[in-house]
Amino acid sequence: MTGKTRTLVVAGHGMAGHRLVEELRTLDTAGSWRVVVLAEEPHAAYDRVALSSYLDGRSAADLSLPAPGLTSDPRVSLRLATAAASIDRAARTVTTTAGDTIGYDALVLATGSKPFVPPVPGRDLPGxxxxxxxxxxxxxxxxxxxxxxxxxxxxxxxxxxxxxxxxxxxxxxxxxxxxxxxxxxxxxxxxxxxxxxxxxxxxxxxxxxxxxxxxxxxxxxxxxxxxxxxxxxxxxxxxxxSAGVRPRDELAAPADLDRGERGGFLVDALCRTQDSRIWAIGECAAVSGRCHGLAAPGYRMAESVARQLLGLGGEAFGEPDMSTRLKLLGVEVASFGDAHAGTAGSLELSRLDETRGTYAKVVLGADCRTLLGGILVGDARAYADLLPYVGRPAPSAAHRLLAPAS
The missing domain is CATH 3.50.50.60 (FAD/NAD(P)-binding domain)
Structure with missing residues (x-):
């Protein structure tokens, strides 16, 4: 690590890009990196997971993720309504949509994803x-x-x-x-x-x-x-x-960066592209060929890359946590682990209560003991009790879940 301050360009200021910036601000106590963040939207990063609450009384400010000190931090330059337009890998520069050129020592692509619109006639009509x-x-x-x-x-x-x-x-x-x-x-x-x-x-x-x-x-x-x-x-x-998303990887081909088979910047388990100075994180990153659309995997990628940039050794990205618990139109839904019993020899045990409008399923391994995953609909209270036991002997909560209601 040299005493010279280096420049990191982060292309994108969504949830993963913001987590990277915050991790770096926290860990870089020596001030070894100056960070330029290119945010395509006119807003700084916000909680996209809670987007619907914007129509239920919460404001854009309520959803905003940056702490008050971000914009006043001399180590961070946040450029709103400005995206990365092109990358010159040989010159190590990024040209922005505003027309300026920024040199970098490291570049992290956090461009996220875009909605998939099926090619049906009339999809471009007003309304x-x-x-x-x-x-x-x-x-x-x-x-x-x-x-x-x-x-x-x-x-x-x-x-x-x-x-x-x-x-x-x-x-x-x-x-x-x-x-x-x-x-x-x-x-x-x-x-x-x-x-x-x-x-x-x-x-x-x-x-x-x-x-x-x-x-x-x-x-x-x-x-x-x-x-x-x-x-x-x-x-x-x-x-x-709202038929799914596709990774924003349009910067890849002009910069001769590899893409995954289904799109996304192709990166290894440490989120590195084939260029040693360029990483990709979040929904635009095809880690070992696969993109992940949830916030938690993007956060893990961001934390790993921040540590790599500081020479602290980032954790390799293993099997992601794709578990979800949410409430949709007032109905609780949770899904975790091997919810669809894709593991060879796995056993599915379920209980459907039509009167209460609930459904619970646990998936066990071939030994009939190891908890592999599950699904909860209508009542997801057992989720917190079950999730830590995935890959371990099923807890008593799993047996209570399947017992007839008193």
Whole structure:
């Protein structure tokens, strides 16, 4: 470690990029790095996981992540509404969308992801939106018509968040999901059935197992309806696409950086690209070829890279924690470990309580003792008791979970 102050450029100021900056500020007591952060949005990093709360009374300031001292820290230059436009690896510079060029000693790509919009006719009509940023929610709020129907294309985690947003704005939400159930990544068929019935009681209309064929225009040229592949036509004054995300890796090809098979900057277990001065973290990073869309894996990557930059030895990225616990339209859902019993020889034990509207499943190993994962719908209180035991003998909480209700 030399006494010279070096320059780190962080391309992106989402949740992972911000965690990197904060880790570096905390650990770099010698002030060995000057950090230039390029934030594409006009806002500093904010809690994207809690995005729906922006329509439920919380402000942009409430969701903001930076501590007050960030903007006054002489070691950090935060440039809002400015993104990285190109990378010159030979010159070790980044050109920004503002037209200036910044030299770097190290570069961390934290460009995140962008919404996937299915290529259906009419997707570009006025009244069609994505659900990803504060600006998206501002636009949806302005277009919302209380009492009128709105359609969300995509019934995964983000899709249900978007449907709840429409509900908060007084609209009647419909969700269209290609899979045969809602939240197909997190829950199984039985759990999806319970979830579907519970959210229907809260005013959500789910249309599962059917594709979106087109968005129809009304007489004013705005979106007025959504046609489904089975011939159904749903009236809609607002259409929100929330059908997944794709990594933001458009800087890769011009800079001759490798990409993963399904996109993302290809990095090793230490989040390093093939260029020894460039790392990638968060949703844009294809770690050993695989991208991860949750906040927790991005935080782990950020913490590891911060330690590497300071010569402290970063932890290799192993199997990520993809567990989730959330409340969607008032319904608790949790999924953890090998929730879908993909491990050879695994055993699934479940309990469905139609009266209470709850579903619980635990997955055990071939030894019938080791807890591999589970799914909870309607009541997720056991999640905290079970999660620490994944890979270990199942605790008594698992047996109580499956016992008949008294």
């Amino acid at each position: 069609c939106f994505t659900y990803r940023t504060l600006a998206d929610l501002d636009a949806i709020r302005e277009a919302a018509a209380p009492g009128r129907p709105g359609v969300v294309v995509g019934g995964g985690l983000l899709g249900l968040e978007a449907a709840n947003a429409l509900r908060l704005l007084g609209m009647e939400p419909h969700v269209v999901e290609l899979a045969p159930r809602l939240m197909p990544v997190q829950v199984d068929a039985a759990g999806g059935g319970v979830l579907g019935r519970r959210v229907a009681q809260r005013g959500l209309h789910a249309h599962c197992g059917v594709a979106t064929a087109s968005v129809q225009a009304g007489p004013d040229g705005r979106a007025a309806g959504v046609s489904l592949a089975d011939g159904t036509v749903l009236e809609a004054s607002v259409v929100v696409f």
